[in-house]
Amino acid sequence: xxxxxxxxxxxxxxxxxxxxxxxxxxxxxxxxxxxxxxxxxxxxxxxxxxxxxxxxxxxxxxxxxxxxxxxxxxxxxxxxxxxxxxxxxxxxxxxxxxxxxxxxxxxxxxxxxxxxxxxxxxxxxxxxxxxxxxxxxxxxxxxxxxxxxxxxxxxxxxxxxxxxxxxxxxxxxxxxxxxxxxxxxxxxxxxxx
Amino acid sequence: xxxxxxxxxxxxxxxxxxxxxxxxxxxxxxxxxxxxxxxxxxxxxxxxxxxxxxxxxxxxxxxxxxxxxxxxxxxxxxxxxxxxxxxxxxxxxxxxxxxxxxxxxxxxxxxxxxxxxxxxxxxxxxxxxxxxxxxxxxxxxxxxxxxxxxxxxxxxxxxxxxxxxxxxxxxxxxxxxxxxxxxxxxxxxxxxx
Numbered sequence: 001x002x003x004x005x006x007x008x009x010x011x012x013x014x015x016x017x018x019x020x021x022x023x024x025x026x027x028x029x030x031x032x033x034x035x036x037x038x039x040x041x042x043x044x045x046x047x048x049x050x051x052x053x054x055x056x057x058x059x060x061x062x063x064x065x066x067x068x069x070x071x072x073x074x075x076x077x078x079x080x081x082x083x084x085x086x087x088x089x090x091x092x093x094x095x096x097x098x099x100x101x102x103x104x105x106x107x108x109x110x111x112x113x114x115x116x117x118x119x120x121x122x123x124x125x126x127x128x129x130x131x132x133x134x135x136x137x138x139x140x141x142x143x144x145x146x147x148x149x150x151x152x153x154x155x156x157x158x159x160x161x162x163x164x165x166x167x168x169x170x171x172x173x174x175x176x177x178x179x180x181x182x183x184x185x186x187x188x189x190x191x192x193x
Numbered sequence: 194x195x196x197x198x199x200x201x202x203x204x205x206x207x208x209x210x211x212x213x214x215x216x217x218x219x220x221x222x223x224x225x226x227x228x229x230x231x232x233x234x235x236x237x238x239x240x241x242x243x244x245x246x247x248x249x250x251x252x253x254x255x256x257x258x259x260x261x262x263x264x265x266x267x268x269x270x271x272x273x274x275x276x277x278x279x280x281x282x283x284x285x286x287x288x289x290x291x292x293x294x295x296x297x298x299x300x301x302x303x304x305x306x307x308x309x310x311x312x313x314x315x316x317x318x319x320x321x322x323x324x325x326x327x328x329x330x331x332x333x334x335x336x337x338x339x340x341x342x343x344x345x346x347x348x349x350x351x352x353x354x355x356x357x358x359x360x361x362x363x364x365x366x367x368x369x370x371x372x373x374x375x376x377x378x379x380x381x382x383x384x385x386x
Contacts, residue, residue, distance in 0.1 A: 019307065021302065110216075114217065152369045167301045187376075
């Protein structure tokens with residue numbers, strides 16, 4: 001299936017956001033790397049950079065949730081699934097020279113107090129991730145309130161670990177974040193028995 | 194004691210970084226808010242924005258470590274100290290409309306793959322924080338290797354929680370990050386007995 005110009009712009013922008021953040025990514029850079037005519041941005045995104053940013057945040061958030069689901073679906077055990085998810089995150093960091101981490105964290109921090117429309121988009125993604133994790137852990141037998149807490153432990157641990165790992169060029173924080181999440185999940189599963 | 198122009202520039206830049214990040218903060222904005230003449234930046238920071246950025250990262254990192262030490266020194270119990278630290282972080286988020294969180298996280302993510310000099314400064318700060326936490330937990334009786342892990346749990350949990358809390362305008366993630374860190378610390382203390 002042919003990739004459309006719009007998809008190329010979205011993919012390129014997502015990658016540039018990951019590497020340079022929202023403010024550090026320019027429209028000229030996007031069209032150059034996406035090999036798209038400059039006018040195509042305003043054709044597909046009449047609201048300009050802000051609208052493009054919003055769509056990239058929501059799209060990247062959805063893709064990352066799908067990645068989580070795929071990894072979790074590939075093993076029967078929920079604990080093993082979480083371990084695989086963190087191991088995959090550490091491996092991807094190493095493979096990409098510590099570039100490929102959370103697709104929206106940099107932008108989330110940049111816009112939190114600077115752009116309300118984009119802040120709301122990042123909040124929507126985080127809430128959706130919490131929902132995905134909550135449903136997954138609840139399905140494994142964790143009571144719903146605790147399942148939400150474990151989902152938040154997973155996401156906050158991983159996000160914080162990405163910051164430290166990228167700065168320190170070391171996967172140790174991601175490894176520890178995985179162990180922390182697994183401990184929280186195991187305790188929640190034991191409490192549910 | 195009079196605050197020097199250099200200190201005003203450093204303080205103002207730190208606040209702007211917290212709110213808008215490194216890329217989103219301009220030199221003109223810094224001198225305007227610091228009420229300093231434009232030339233004063235290059236007088237005090239001949240390396241321009243990059244040098245200023247580096248000094249702000251290291252200075253903010255040192256101040257945050259001092260805040261942690263002050264809170265930990267104010268109570269005899271290490272667990273209570275960690276609880277107070279997270280409660281203080283949540284309170285500050287609420288009071289500042291979710292602006293005042295980690296002084297270096299936004300910059301750390303922005304520069305991780307874009308500016309090696311500044312990345313190294315953020316790595317230096319994170320390593321110093323890990324050292325501060327490790328010494329504190331080791332002094333409370335946690336074996337040294339485990340003390341380092343608990344320190345990393347504290348920092349990664351808080352950093353990740355700041356991202357979610359700022360996006361969602363809710364202190365729930367910081368509260369859960371505090372509970373996660375306390376659980377890790379309690380287990381480490383129990384193992385040490």
